[in-house]
Amino acid sequence: MNCSIELKYSVNEVTEFINTQIQELMSIDDPKEIATILKNISANIAKYIYSPELILKTSQLAEYITNPFSDLKNKESISAAKERILMHLKELKNYIYEEKLKFINYKSDIDEETSILILKKILNNFYEHIKSMYLDDVHGKGNIKKDQLENIKIGNEYDVQRILFSLIKPIFPNAGTEVIEEINCSTVRYDIDIESCNTTIEVKCTRPSMSERTLNEEMGSDSFHYRRKHILFFVYDKESIISNIDSYKKEYNKKFDDKFIDIVILQPINL
Template sequence: MLNNIRSMGEAVECIRNARDRQMFQSAVASLREYMKGLGIGPQELLGLERIAYYPQNVYSDKETKENMETAKYRVISYIEDILRDDGKDGQLLEILNNFYLFLENLTERKPHKSGGIQQEQLDALKIKNEYDVQHLLYACIKLFYPMARAEVNEDTGYGTVRTDIFLDSEHVIEIKCTRKNMKLKKLTEEIEADMVHYGAENIYFFLYDKEKIIENPMVFKKNYEEKIKGKKVHIIIHQPKIL
């Protein structure tokens, strides 16, 4: 009978407390079902099966037990890696989703009258294209990810793509800024091409919809976040009021 695992933390406890082969197999099976429910793809599930496998020695219970303990350690490490990635995703998504707070406080909050920054200077700050978005967003990202780099070329094996903001080999940010006369079809074509070409597992599309061509952001987001298997695609949409 499967354990009723409701979190990765519970999975760690079930794996750690497994005293025999049956308990361990049950815990792994329950973890697999829980991961399926989270939408984790078949490749990751196959990876779980591989690291959970261990050989049995019919002549030595001691060696079989040691092999199982080693497999338990591998599975727990695998879970902890997932938790670390989720934590990184959560922090990055919070930064990207709250980008408007940075813009509001930079441009709309009146500067101190004794300061050198004047209101007319802030009023002159306008976002015209994706290079402007990249410049401002990169400044925010560097606070939390000092190793981040802008405009990094990546050799995909069949061509070179340029990452707008590169965090590491598995996390990249692609920036889009809509412009006058840009059609929604053009935007979706660019996104779909980038989803395939980037080698990173986690792709964050930061869409600064300046011209508000995305009529239903929630539907658009849901559609593309479920578009491709084997990668985690995140869609962040900002439709500014002023800039």
């Protein structure tokens, strides 16, 4: 196999699936039934194996030429595609069994260190999402129109939080918003909380009435009261109140009381 292959299930489960596909194809002679299997074979394999090259090759091998004037030619063409796919599946099964390919467990939690790296990458590239989703030209055949996207504007931190959470949730399904925690005689509220990596993300969106000093006070209070190991501040400086971003980052990127605090500042975006 001259392509990269990773398994979504164990070797035994994947080989059992391939065996089932082989047996089903070998037991069927009706051209219509064979054609149905050939049509779905790539999608079915993609459920068990991650490999864009393999899926493309499978799709190509499953193709056949139809002749509207000859049922015999159609039958021969489908039969030839069937034999190609059978040989392909047998080679794939042997390769997977012999190489003991890697099983990707998509359902398992990501370790803490990797989780933080992923979250920081999402925060630092937030504008890339804004640009590609709301600002770039849309496809002419799509139902989502440019004027609809232009109506979406970020007005406050709840808007920022919603967009950001939609990027985080698919990767961290246990993430939650507006999470309340009781601490001694008071309560704290986490904007975005990710229990699996002991992390909270505090979203700030500057407003015309906010000064840099006010922002400092809010962040200082949050840093003190929050009880997560990792505290990530995401400051959407809509009003450009932060005068020196580099100095600001040096001030707040630190560790104290066994907490790791990092800040990402985005300034500004016209949305």
